Amino acid sequence: MPEERLQKILAKAGLASRRNAEELIRQGKVTVDGKVVTEMGCRVDPDTQVVAFEGRPLRREEEKIYLLLNKPRGYVTTLHDPQGRPIVSSLLTGITSRVFPVGRLDFDTEGALILTNDGDFTERILHPRFEIERTYQATVRGLPTPEKIRLLEEGFELEGKKTWPAKVRIVAKEPTTTTLEVTIHEGRKRQVRMMFQAIGHRVLALKRIAYGGLQLGALPTGKYRRLTPADLALIFS
Known part of the structure; x- marks a missing residue:
């Protein structure tokens, strides 16, 4: 087998995404033939060399x-x-393989979360250049004006960096709250919550409902299902 970059071998083994694998290498947790390797450019032949983690x-x-x-x-x-x-x-009863989350959802956020042991797939989902959309349902305090919604749709400066344009649709209006559907392809920490906070509407409840064209649908809270090749194609459609 031809030599491959060490971080790619770690990702293929289901240990982490390539980006996270680089951090494991920097931390000195990876050895090749018994020697700690911390350089990113290291190439290894997995057929003849022994790669170990911790x-x-x-x-x-x-x-x-x-x-x-x-x-x-x-x-x-x-x-x-x-x-x-x-x-x-702990919710993945019956799954014995080590899988890791594709991105994160906050402690107080619910909804669609993909888990896998495929580091290359994770990279395609998370890297900004692929622009994979994530759709959220947000219930916020008050009723955002058309001008404020336009800010979300056009993008505005948030923590020193302009947000990419979001797709926004009002789903329901109540006397004191509004539920909206928001689609973004960025993955900043707590981004949807911060966007609404910046326009003066605190998020009361937040749920991710789709990755690309893959919908959460009627999957019960706390349950999971295996994704088929057709499901995976929907993410990138």
């Missing part, structure tokens, strides 16, 4: 698994939480 040799490339979870509020999307809060992997 002392454990990587397994051969596993069958790729793609899951869609309806994440409940009150769960974190890390695989370990020092504060002892519930983690999303």
Whole structure:
């Protein structure tokens, strides 16, 4: 087998996305033939060299698994939480392969969360150049004016950087709240909440309902389903 970049080998083994694999290398957690490697450009032949993470040799490339979870509020999307809060992997009953979340949802945010052991796939979802849309349903305090909605649609400066234009649709109006559908392709931390806070409307409830054309649909809260090739194609359509 030809030599490959070390971070690609880690991603193929389902350890992390390529971007996160680079951080594991920088932290000195990866060895090649028993020696710690911290350079990003390192190339390795996985057929003849032993790559290990925290002392454990990587397994051969596993069958790729793609899951869609309806994440409940009150769960974190890390695989370990020092504060002892519930983690999303505890909801994956029957899944024995190590999978990791594709991006994150805040502790108080619910909805669609993809988990996989495919690092290359994760990179395609998360890297800005692919512009994969994520759609959210947000219930906010008050009724945003057309001018404020136009700000979201055109983009505005947020924490020193202009947001990309969002697609916004009002779903329901109540006396004191408004529910909107918001589609963005950026992945800044707590972005939807910050966008509405910036225009003066605090988010009361937030749910991700789609990745690209893949809808959360009627999947019950706390449950998951395996994604088919047709499902995966919808994400990139």
